[in-house]
Each structure stands twice: as structure tokens, then as C-alpha cells.
Amino acid sequence: MANHKGKKVGGGNIAKNKKAHHEYIISEKTEAGLELQGWEVKSMRVGKINLTDAYVIIQNNQALLLGCYITPLNTASTHVICEPERPRRLLLNRREIDKLTGFVERQGFAIIALSLYWKGPWAKVEIGVGKGKKDHDKRDADKAKDWDREKSRVMKDSLR
Numbered sequence: 001m002a003n004h005k006g007k008k009v010g011g012g013n014i015a016k017n018k019k020a021h022h023e024y025i026i027s028e029k030t031e032a033g034l035e036l037q038g039w040e041v042k043s044m045r046v047g048k049i050n051l052t053d054a055y056v057i058i059q060n061n062q063a064l065l066l067g068c069y070i071t072p073l074n075t076a077s078t079h080v081i082c083e084p085e086r087p088r089r090l091l092l093n094r095r096e097i098d099k100l101t102g103f104v105e106r107q108g109f110a111i112i113a114l115s116l117y118w119k120g121p122w123a124k125v126e127i128g129v130g131k132g133k134k135d136h137d138k139r140d141a142d143k144a145k146d147w148d149r150e151k152s153r154v155m156k157d158s159l160r
Helices: 018-023 038-046 094-107 135-159
Strands: 012-016 024-034 055-059 062-066 088-091 110-119 122-132
Touching: 018 024, 018 110, 018 122, 018 135, 024 094, 024 110, 055 094, 062 094, 094 110, 094 122
Parallel strands: none
Antiparallel strands: 012 110, 024 088, 024 122, 055 062, 055 110, 062 088, 110 122
């Protein structure tokens, strides 16, 4: 693929977990690389990925992304057996894994996949550490969002 001036090669978001900010109070975010197979990269370039139920666990001093569904392409390699929901290893250094382990074990947080995007030729996943929201917290957040939307409408109309 030729790199032309002014043209972004492989940039932008692949998928976003919109449900995560509704379900969790995210306190800290970090970026991690993904260990992928060839057919997974091809499917991600087409946008055939679902992050809605994706979460991260720490197992044997490795971070694994679970619940991420990548739909295999029919045109991808025919001799490879595709596992759409296989655990995918996250590429984090020891210090980052220890920090995430501390959040989960000592403080009771959950690690959630927030978004998946291209950073140069590499696929990166943004993970967040957070606690689950209660129903009343979700209602308060919805009210605040509605109020901000209404406030921006009123301000926009008053400027006309």
C-alpha cells in the first residue's frame, strides 16, 4: 500500500465499547497491543469486530482479552481454523500487568476493553479499570447527559 501525502494509512477507530461507560465508572485507562492472527487482522480492517462484552483477566502473569468477537471473513485463508471468540493475549509489560493485578485483587475493580483502534500498522486496545455502576448512578448519569444536551440547545438558540 503506497503512502500518499495527506492520506492516512490504517488510521482511526476499529470498534468502540459504548456500553462500558454506561455500566462502569472508569478510573484509569491504558493502552495495550494485541497478539493477533492474520485472519483477525483482515477482519478488523473490514470492521467485523464486536467489543460489547469484552473484558480482561490476568492469568499466569499474562493479560488475556475475553469476550471479543471477531467475525471470520469468507475470503480469508481457507486452511486456517478460525476461532472467533478465542482468548487474545494483550501485550503489556510486567509493571503494567502488576498494576492491573493490584487493582483487581486488592480493590475489586474490573478491567474492561473500551476501544480498539489502529496506531500506525498495529492494532491497539484501550482498556479501562473501573467499578460497576448501580442503577441509581446510571439514572443520574442519564439525567446529567440530558441536561447538558438541553443546555447546549438553549445556548445555540440564544446565539441566533
